[in-house]
Amino acid sequence: MEERYNNNSLAENKVLILYILNKINREITDSDLLKIISPINNINYFYFRDLLIDLVESKLVGTYTKEEQNVYEITPEGKNSLELTIDMLPGIIKLKADNIFKQELFAIANEESISAEYIPESENDYTVKCKIVENNKTIFELKIFAGSNEQARKISDNWRKNAKDIYPKIMNLLNQ
16 A cells, blocks of 8 residues: 655644554654554654654654663643544544454564673673563673674574573562
């Protein structure tokens, strides 16, 4: 389906983002917000990012960093703007948004995120950070020293593949 970039669809898509942020009523990452928004109106990532940046710059959406991720939430100005512009959003889009919102928010809330990254400290010193996030809260984080890029990459890859096995073992050892 071809996207329309005219002024009406631009405004409609901004109102849609405000509508979803208002329904969520908490902070959300841009990737999770995109998971909810894109199936509703066929918005691609780059167009979505432009819309979100416009909303942030106009102070209708607030952003801050939480646990090293940018999160977004509707501001009081955004709520006021939504009240004035909600009628721009066609009823069928609201219905679709409500249905997809419930499905995706449930999936996002139950999603467990396992991540690993390595940061060079010097040529042969790396800090590897392994992390598990549930419901937007870090439940486990481990920082490890690695003596080479290869070792750092191997630790990161193994964590991503095996965290579900490694985490309970660590917790069992710590709880003995």
